[in-house]
Amino acid sequence: MKNYNMRYYFPIGLLIFIFLDGSLSNVFAREFFTGGISIESLLVLLWLVMAIFYGEVDRLMLWAFVAGLIFDMYYTGILGIYMIIFPLVVYLNRQVCRFFTSSFLVVLLIYLIDLTLVSALAFLANSLIGLANISLADFFVADLGPTLAYNLAWFAILYIPIKNFFEKFS
Template structure:
């Protein structure tokens, strides 16, 4: 098996691990915190996808990842197929389209892109759920009780997990063999 295939398998496993950590975090920590009106949604998989999108240059590979993992996320967490399946590829193509503006990948740029991606994703899910009449929450309640706490929680998690996830995603995208 050549190095590109191994790196692609590693990238897929990286996103699957982040997907698993989303569920684990929700089950372990947030089930106790989401008992009231406030709803916090962990998005570690989105964090991993944003980091990989900042480093992968192949748009076809990004679209494939977005559609496949959006479909997996929808079928596992939501039951409504289409929310993440539509929004994840849009986010990934948007990041890929504008990443030429960034001089260098660093924590500030990636935090701002993750923040904007998370805002777009949560707002898009809210709008699609409103269109499908799956929720009757007002816009102000959504911003106050879901979007704000979700952004705060995920930014704190971003600061905690940035260095290991950034190093791992950088290593998974680098295609050259290290010579001994």
């Protein structure tokens, strides 16, 4: 018998993580966006990656699209960037996760790759439309590095609770 709780819990969790991304960025704006450093909170990506490895979520590609649409509408103001990137990451992760066991280290490394991919694709898209005006080297040092450190710290903190949640309700 299939557990239908995830049908309701997953979208609620997705909205909570989208809200947390914006709220943490707002509350810590002085720390996240100082001088030459910019940190992007991508906890919604953590939620999606953990759903791939530990959850049984119906229509995850659709939810990734919806998360990208909301993320674009409220945080970037440009429709299309995350609306395409999040489903792409979900698709790629589904293809890759078949070859690996779900362990802390494997999920951590895949999340690291996903963060790099999402940040780099968003930077590339913003560069193409003229919104990013820094060099690639500056992007790696001032944006990608701090973003990876911040999001990987949250991964270490939230891994066990999110894993337990998905295992319990999937």
